[in-house]
Amino acid sequence: MKSGFSIFLAILLTLGGSWIGFVVAPTMQLGTAKLTTALVTGDTWPQQRTGEATLGQQIYRANGCVACHTMQLRQDGVSFEVVLTSAGKINPTAVSNLISTLTLTGLNKEAADIAADKISAVGGKTETHLTATGADISNYHAVRRSVAADYLYDAPVQLGSLRAGPDLANIGARQPVAAVHLQHLYAPSSVTAKSAMPSYKFLFEVRKQINGVASPDALNLPAEFATAAGYEVVPKPEAKQLVAYLLSLRADAPLYEAPFTPATTKP
């Protein structure tokens, strides 16, 4: 072959270049990621999944949930709010008069610092609260964006790229009730009327009630979705594992990378 070496070199450069770009560089950047600590509480983050939830991740994978659900929240900005914690003893009236003339919410960092300085100059004490903003944040009742640390225990990481269904990065915090998730998997439209999600009935078993008594695990379905009298719908282990995994998906702790002021610390 006349130009065999050139072709070899071209292939080597193409594949080698993409290998360096897609494998080596990200591994160098994030491969050493370690457990981190949440702000405020000091808890380790992310929290290790239970065995059931770890199995559930493979059920999530096997059923192709990633095809319609993403697991990544974006954030457009931050908004600062100056909160008065104490009017002080020196001149409380001056503080309250000043407060009424200032804008204290929806500020940027500089404006918040200026407002806090003005209030402290007359003796008031303030706290500055941080809130994440953005379409994802408001649409999915999230409190912050997703960061690399959130996926530390994910194998594989299932970020997803299509939102035929909602984002699930924070689903465990948004809907912490397992029974609702189970009912939604069995009959999506029984929970969300116009849901486009297919039913995952094969993760459940329809069986005869024992002595006419429903088992504790049986789904409590609305009349139009219920089975024939004397029968019940119980989740298979796979369904329980999947729900355990869904409940483990949370992006609700403030981290150094994505700080915010948790609602519980607000007075």
Place this chain on the structure above:
Amino acid sequence: MNDDMSDESKSCSLPSSTEPTATRSTVPMWIFVVTLLLLFLGFAFFDKKGGWFDVRVYAPYNSSEELEAAQPKSAAAVAMAAGKKNYETYCGSCHGNDGAGKIAQAPPLSGSEWVMTKGAERLAHIPLAGLGGPIKVEGKDWNMNMAAMGAGLSDTDLAAVLTYIRGSWGNKMGEVSPDDIKKVRAEVGKAPQPYTGEKLMTMPE
């Protein structure tokens, strides 16, 4: 159709003497200018928004400094920041913003045995009453006069300054509360006389 054909045959039958040839020519200067400008703008944008590939910097933050500034601060951190501001206004010009002191102006504060005391009571006398006469700091003799620089500051502000002095440049002593300052302020009285080193040593730590 026929016209097209004839056109083509015409162009194909050009005499060989007019065959186009490639000759050397210089690259126009504007290409370099535009390329360099684009490179410059690209790097300026990256520098401003890229965060220099820091793994902890995510949108909406553009740099690690911006992220650091946005971190929720604890009350202690806020006091340190306020103390730094006042220290650099009132104390730094003589004692140095690095706390190392200045020859023939003021003794060092970093590592000074007058600062690294268990409590801050003795230390608080110095800015509230002033200090004059010979003293020994870190093994060196000093003979200076310091006015009561802290007498004009509020209890909270002076406490923050002393907290900053006791917690910076390698000093690792505890916080000073405004109540400590209040107590010492009452002790030195309204029109204080500058203390001497010996008198200061009799004060509790």
